[in-house]
Amino acid sequence: MTQTTDVLQEIACDFASVIPAVDKEATHERWDPGIGPFEEERQLEMVLDALASKGxxxxxxxxxxxxxESGRRCDLVIRDRTLEIPIEAKLLRFRLDNGNIDPNMYKSVFSPFPERSSSSLLTDAQKLAESDFGLPCGLLGLYYEKENEEYQQLRADRIAEKFEIDVEYWYDLEIETVAVEPFERLRHPHHQKGAVISWVVR
Structure with a gap:
């Protein structure tokens, strides 16, 4: 265990601990109630606000x-006197508000091909590793699924494992899943439970 690993485990645990409480208050103007339908940036904001309220x-x-080295922005950076951990975060939400599979989510997580207007969690790993932040760095996934999901591959631990394999395959980076912290009893009919997953890239 390293200090970086400990911090990334703690972040995943902290996030997962408040998501059910955030979910109870989260109401979207367009979608069904619950945190699941919200955009990535808003989810991060709500979770961090909830943690702040608990101190x-x-x-x-x-x-x-x-x-x-650039004008790009990193989602989260943890700093203290001896440590700097840049972290890129992504939603891992494979179903839409109506329960259908989101045709764009797979590439948002697993596409190895960088695009001008967007990046996947996979290309975020490469971006962090090649940046002037240096290694190690972290990745954070906010994963949602419905109860009794029929696709066995859509499980937090399976997603975490596949992501490791893909990062190593495409970029020859050393990566490890350091936390899969579950949460449950959410209000949305298709984003009913999930996990916060964190990885360390060395």
Whole structure:
């Protein structure tokens, strides 16, 4: 275990601990109630606000931090005197509000091909590894599924494992899943439970 691994485990645990409470208050103007339908940036904001209200957000977490070598922004950076961990986060939400499979989500997670307007969690791993932040770095997935999901491959632990394999295959990076922290009893009919997954890239 390393200090970076410990921090990434703690972040996943902290996020998962407040998601059910956030879910009880989260109401979207367009979609069914619950945190699941919200956009990635808003979910991060709501979770961090909930942790702050409990006094549990480390003061050294910064959001939307500029990459040292470019104008791009990193979702989260944790800093203290001896440690800097840049973290990119993504929603892992394979079903739409109506329960249908989201045709765009798979590439949002697993596509190895960078695009001008967007990046996948996979290309985020490469982006972080090649950045002037340096290694190690972290990745965070906010994963949602419905009860009795018929696709066995859509399980948090399976997604975490596949992601490791793909990062190693495409980029020859050392990556490890450090946490799969479950949560459940959410209000949305198709985003009913899930997990916060964190990985460390070395």
């Amino acid at each position: 549990e957000v480390p003061a050294n977490i910064e959001r939307e931090v500029r990459y040292p």
